Amino acid sequence: MISTTQxxxxxxxxxxxxxxxxxxxxxxxxxxxSTRKKAFVYSLxxxxxxxxxxxxxxVGSASTFGWQYIAIYLGPILMYTLGGSFIKRxxxxxxxxxTTSISDFIATRYDRSLAIAALVTVIAVFATIPYIAxxxxxxxxxxxxxxVDQSMTIDMGDGIYITIILIIFSILxxxxxxxxxxxxxxxxxxxxxxxxVKLVAFIFVGIFALxxxxxxxxxxxxxxxxxPHLNSLFLSKIDTPTFIIQTxxxxxxxxxxxxxxxxxxxxxHQERDLKFARFIFPxxxxxxxxxxxxxxxxxxKVLNTSLLNADFYVLLLPLSQGQGWLAVLVFIGGxxxxxxx
Numbered sequence: 001m002i003s004t005t006q007x008x009x010x011x012x013x014x015x016x017x018x019x020x021x022x023x024x025x026x027x028x029x030x031x032x033x034s035t036r037k038k039a040f041v042y043s044l045x046x047x048x049x050x051x052x053x054x055x056x057x058x059v060g061s062a063s064t065f066g067w068q069y070i071a072i073y074l075g076p077i078l079m080y081t082l083g084g085s086f087i088k089r090x091x092x093x094x095x096x097x098x099t100t101s102i103s104d105f106i107a108t109r110y111d112r113s114l115a116i117a118a119l120v121t122v123i124a125v126f127a128t129i130p131y132i133a134x135x136x137x138x139x140x141x142x143x144x145x146x147x148v149d150q151s152m153t154i155d156m157g158d159g160i161y162i163t164i165i166l167i168i169f170s171i172l173x174x175x176x177x178x179x180x181x182x183x184x185x186x187x188x189x190x191x192x193x194x195x196x197v198k199l200v201a202f203i204f205v206g207i208f209a210l211x212x213x214x215x216x217x218x219x220x221x222x223x224x225x226x227x228p229h230l231n232s233l234f235l236s237k238i239d240t241p242t243f244i245i246q247t248x249x250x251x252x253x254x255x256x257x258x259x260x261x262x263x264x265x266x267x268x269h270q271e272r273d274l275k276f277a278r279f280i281f282p283x284x285x286x287x288x289x290x291x292x293x294x295x296x297x298x299x300x301k302v303l304n305t306s307l308l309n310a311d312f313y314v315l316l317l318p319l320s321q322g323q324g325w326l327a328v329l330v331f332i333g334g335x336x337x338x339x340x341x
C-alpha cells in the first residue's frame with residue numbers, strides 16, 4: 001500500500017516537473033515556432049476545462065442523475081463544433097480590445113467601466129474560491145483513498161500540504177512574467193502536458209473497467225439492464241428541461257470561467273489555433289464522456305456502493321483489484337486536473 005508521505009512526494013515531484021517543463025520551454029523557446037505545434041498546444045490547453053471535479057465528480061454525477069452528466073461535456077462540444085463562428089468573433093473582439101481577463105472583457109462592452117470590471121472581478125473571486133477548495137478537497141480525499149481502511153475522512157494536514165504545494169506552484173507560474181498580455185509559452189506547454197496526462201490516466205482506468213472488470217460493451221449493457229439502480233438511471237426518461245439548462249451553462253463556462261477565458265482568448269495566436277481546437281477539444285471531451293459509463297458500472301459491480309463515494313470510483317477500482325500502479329497514475333491525473341485550474 002502506498003503511504004501518504006509517498007503520495008505527497010509524488011505530488012511535489014510532479015508539480016516540479018510541470019515547472020521545469022514551463023521553465024525550459026521559455027528558456028529554449030525557438031524563434032520560429034511551428035504554427036501546427038502552436039495550434040496543437042492551444043487545443044490541448046483548452047482541456048483545462050476538465051478540473052478535478054470533472055475528473056472525479058462526473059462519475060458521481062452519473063451515479064445520481066444518470067445521463068445528466070453528459071451535459072457537462074455536451075455544452076462545450078456543441079459550442080466548438082456548431083458555434084465556431086461565435087467563438088471566432090468572441091476571440092477577435094477580445095484581441096481588438098486587448099483584454100486580459102473576463103472582467104476586462106465585459107467592462108469593454110460598457111465603455112471600459114471600472115465599476116463593471118470591479119463587480120465582475122468580485123463575483124469571479126467569490127465564485128472561484130469554493131471551486132478552488134473543491135480541487136484541494138479532491139486531491140486530499142484522493143490521498144485518503146489510498147489508506148488501508150479507505151475511510152474517506154479528510155485529514156486537514158494533507159489538505160494543508162497540498163495547498164502549500166499548489167500555492168508555490170501558482171506563485172512560480174504567476175510571477176515569472178508580469179506582462180499579462182504576452183503569450184505564456186512555457187505555461188501553455190505545461191498545461192498541454194497536464195491535459196495529456198489526465199486523458200491518458202482516464203483512458204487507462206476506463207479500459208481497465210470495461211475489459212478487466214467487465215467483459216466488454218455487451219457485459220456493460222447487460223449489467224445496466226440487470227442492476228435496478230443503473231436500470232432506473234439509464235433506461236428511463238431524462239429530465240429534459242434540466243438537461244438543456246445544464247448544457248447551456250456548460251457552454252457558457254467556455255467563456256465565463258476565468259481560466260477558460262485566459263487559455264481560449266488571451267493565449268490565442270492564429271486562425272489555425274481555432275481550426276485545430278474545433279476538432280481536438282470536442283474529441284477530448286467525447287473520450288472523457290464515453291469512459292464515465294464503464295467506470296460507474298464496474299464500480300457498482302465490484303465495490304460496496306452503499307459505503308463508498310462514487311466520485312472516487314476512478315481511484316477505488318484499480319485499488320480494489322490490487323493495481324497500485326494504475327491507481328497512482330489516476331491520482332496523478334486528478335492532480336493534473338487540480339493544478340491546471
